[in-house]
Amino acid sequence: MSRFAPEHLTPEQIEEQSAVYGPFTQAVRDLVDAAIRTELGGDDIRAAQAAVEAVTARLREREIEGALGVTFSEDGVGRPWGNAVIGLRNAVAPPLVVEKAEDGSRVWSQFHLGAAYEGPPGCVHGGVASLVLDQMLGQAAGAGGRPGMTATLQVHYRKPTPLGPLRAEAWIERTEGHKTWARGELTGPEGLCVEAEGLFILPRWAREPADAETRPGFFE
Numbered sequence: 001m002s003r004f005a006p007e008h009l010t011p012e013q014i015e016e017q018s019a020v021y022g023p024f025t026q027a028v029r030d031l032v033d034a035a036i037r038t039e040l041g042g043d044d045i046r047a048a049q050a051a052v053e054a055v056t057a058r059l060r061e062r063e064i065e066g067a068l069g070v071t072f073s074e075d076g077v078g079r080p081w082g083n084a085v086i087g088l089r090n091a092v093a094p095p096l097v098v099e100k101a102e103d104g105s106r107v108w109s110q111f112h113l114g115a116a117y118e119g120p121p122g123c124v125h126g127g128v129a130s131l132v133l134d135q136m137l138g139q140a141a142g143a144g145g146r147p148g149m150t151a152t153l154q155v156h157y158r159k160p161t162p163l164g165p166l167r168a169e170a171w172i173e174r175t176e177g178h179k180t181w182a183r184g185e186l187t188g189p190e191g192l193c194v195e196a197e198g199l200f201i202l203p204r205w206a207r208e209p210a211d212a213e214t215r216p217g218f219f220e
């Protein structure tokens with residue numbers, strides 16, 4: 001749990017970093033998509049591999065140890081840039097841009113899942129649907145002032161989820177002490193595909209006063 005770190009950047013510095021890393025990460029996503037779908041072969045692919053390996057070696061000249069974690073500015077706004085679903089700097093993330101209702105009662109996102117997320121032919125992998133809904137339910141809990149970690153997640157696959165444009169929505173169902181039950185759904189152009197319900201718990205280390213010094217801003 002050491003990767004919740006304060007990093008006091010000004011809004012201008014954050015904007016500057018987003019403007020650099022956001023488009024770069026999108027270019028890496030495009031590379032992944034192109035690598036899956038290209039019909040080139042042989043020498044063209046060997047040349048592309050050498051070019052990609054050269055870029056990777058250049059990037060590794062200066063890198064952090066381990067994962068990116070979540071960094072926070074003084075105003076408490078977090079930057080989960082390494083997150084697998086919403087991370088601005090994570091090319092594995094679609095990424096989802098999550099919107100929330102002003103009163104915090106719901107969150108939703110419209111996004112696109114392409115070839116990199118395929119399970120059944122032409123359809124979203126079930127684990128990816130579950131990944132997206134886990135994040136959305138967690139964000140619904142957070143938006144309602146009830147942040148927590150996923151304790152349970154039950155996923156109901158109602159019909160295959162087509163790759164392409166999708167919408168996810170989530171909300172808090174009920175609360176009890178440090179427990180929050182959230183629900184959500186993933187819909188495609190033809191309607192509901194996946195539903196999920198989950199239990200989110202504010203962990204003991206984040207809620208006990210004895211741990212206040214080590215409590216990350218993430219859970220405040």
Ligand SMILES: CCCCCCCCCC(=O)SCCNC(=O)CCNC(=O)[C@H](O)C(C)(C)COP(=O)(O)OP(=O)(O)OC[C@H]1O[C@@H](n2cnc3c(N)ncnc32)[C@H](O)[C@@H]1OP(=O)(O)O
Pocket residue numbers: 134135136137138139142143147148149150151152199201202203204205
């Ligand atoms: C704004 C934020 C937006 C962020 C969105 C993030 C979305 C992404 C979400 C994730 O992917 S989180 C990663 C996946 N989840 C985990 O890795 C969680 C791993 N498990 C834990 O860290 C702890 O087990 C957990 C936080 C779930 C509970 O730890 P606690 O130390 O709080 O447990 P404690 O023993 O104090 O139990 C508190 C209560 O919860 C209950 N409980 C604990 N674990 C449970 C469980 N797994 N299922 C059901 N109930 C559980 C426990 O019985 C008890 O109930 P009672 O108060 O009624 O006695």
